[in-house]
Amino acid sequence: MRFADYVSLALRSLRRSRLRSALTIAAILVGATGITVMLTFVTSVKHYVISQFTDSGQDRQVQVAQTSDLSYRASGQVDGGGPGGGSGSAGQVVLGPTQEAAIAAISHVSGVAATSGSFGPGFEYLAFGGKQLSAQRLMGYEPNGVVRPSMVAGRSFGTADRSGVVLLSKDYATALGFGGDPARLVGQMVVLHTQAGYTGGGATLPNVLPPQRQCEQGQRNCFGGPTSGLPAIDIPARVIGIVSSEDQQGAIILPLPWLIDLSDQSQPKQVQYPQSFGNQPRPGQPAGEPVPRTGPPSGPGAVQGGWQRPAAAEFIAGSGGYGSFIVDVDDSANVPSVAATIDRLGLHTATGLAALAEQKHAADVIGLVLGALGLVALGIAALGITNTMVMSVLERTREIGVMRAVGARRSAIRRLFAFEAAMLGFFGGVIGVAIGYTITLVAAPLIRTAVKSGDIAGTSFSVPLWLVGVVVAGTTLIGFVSGLLPARRAARLDPIEALRYE
């Protein structure tokens, strides 16, 4: 018999008992549809996660922190790992410029960026166009291109962006009325309004301290110190980019040097209080011009007028160090060795690679579980095929006898029935994949809406080609195997008995 004859004979007998064939195929396609949809979901998410990692170079990054509870954050590298303001318990190394230099010197390291820890000048609010939004979550990172947040509009910091520029998370854009088109916020000037008593970068400091303000009950960030009488000021900043809210929520991101400059606040050189504070200039000190404090500090321990400013390094160390370092490695293959080298410096590392492996593993486990469920459905359907074929053999006993009489050998009969069963599986698989494909088309927008802010929101759900092949080949094979027993029975029939069968 020729292959085409098996096909046409099998098709013919499937058509002869349409309803039964359709029901058997339906059982198969339920399993095939389930497997197609579930595995499409899992593989699409996995693919998306991997591409997110590799596209942004996170697979080549190591995150460094001083605490061991660091976990790699795929979406928020700018957010420092540990609470920097710790008291530095025994054996803990504070992240500072020394460590940064040490890491940069490790071979295969192509870049290091420090991120802010608990630095923050304490802004009261961010103002734009008459709106005032709370500005609690201040972050910063070195503008050297190592930290690459996912941008919704505009761009991230370049090396020239030392101060005066800011990145806002998309929810700020939305709150400011640019939800539909965040790009329109790019290039606009916003105002960062400090708290009273601000003496950081941009502040104009008087030669004579103003009267100390009393702390009111419930007032935030009221130190009641010698500078508390100073007014709040407005610091202008140009928005150059909007970062994804999935990565950062409610975040105001500044270039790290600027953030340090704003946070590193001057103190009165002469601390004589409370009696030395007053409305009047103190004797011997003229009620002179205010001392402007703009631009970068003029050096370690710079003294301006009656004010003293700590060195940046001193400030960093005093604040508990940087939040974390993000380290770029030249190739993902070198990530483990670089991480190990950094570990030996007494620091703690987490790698995107390890995080990715974890996520991959999780996806594989989910895929395995879902796939197993689908296989159970297919297993039940396989019994249906066997049942159908047993019935078919019984019904066609005489026909089998005739075929044997006109010269069909046992093997031809066996193949014919096995082929028929395989075709039931094949059709179930093909239709199942088609329905599964349709379901993913329909469901993809719904899923995307449902997980709007989740990690997988950007996933494009498409049935991978290999899955189509695997499902169709798999159901065909299942059909074939299910048909073997009935086919064997058909082939073993005694032709004489078969011809006599009523």
Add this chain to the structure above:
Amino acid sequence: MATTALVELRDVTKAYQLGDESFRALDQVHLSIDAGDFVAVTGPSGSGKSTLANVIGGLDRPTHGQVVVAGEDLAGMGDGALSRFRIDRIGFVFQSFNLKADGTALENVMLPLVFARVRPKERRARAAACLELVGLKDRMGHRPSQLSGGQRQRVAIARALVTDPRLLIADEPTGNLDSARGEEVMDLLASLGQAGTTLLVITHDPTVASRAGRTIEVRDGKVLEAVR
């Protein structure tokens, strides 16, 4: 007629085990059928007529003895060789026609050629020629349900002839037909016999048997030659 024996049975026994008893459907049968013969096999039900036909046609194997058909000893053949033998040498016609209900006359006649691995184009031509031979040229596209009993049996005969066999075995070919239709079918078989096809017709109808050139009777598994 021809002198070479087409069918040669030597000491053929076919035994069945029915419970404790051994039952001999064929009991030490010796038989020789020459090419071109038209042989009627008669005998009561259960006498072993059909077993004889099945053994000669390669559908059944004897328990003992030698069966040689067209120079081939069937005893040593496996399933493949025996199937091939049936395709090439034997055509079967059954009492109840055994046509595929969902196939046309042409498709039914083509069926043996499917197993003979004949190319589709040639199948069609040969099947059409056979249907023409049995007088159903204008019924090729009809399904069995659209044909009369006599026509159905003629389709079955065409199916048996399509592989151009040396021996046509018909088991009660008129059993399901009225006498007029039966006559038609026997006319057709007789004409095939005249054209040189060797015929082995199993029947218990004396009228049918009378058409044959030679009648053998099977009784309790033994072959008795009827003298005419």
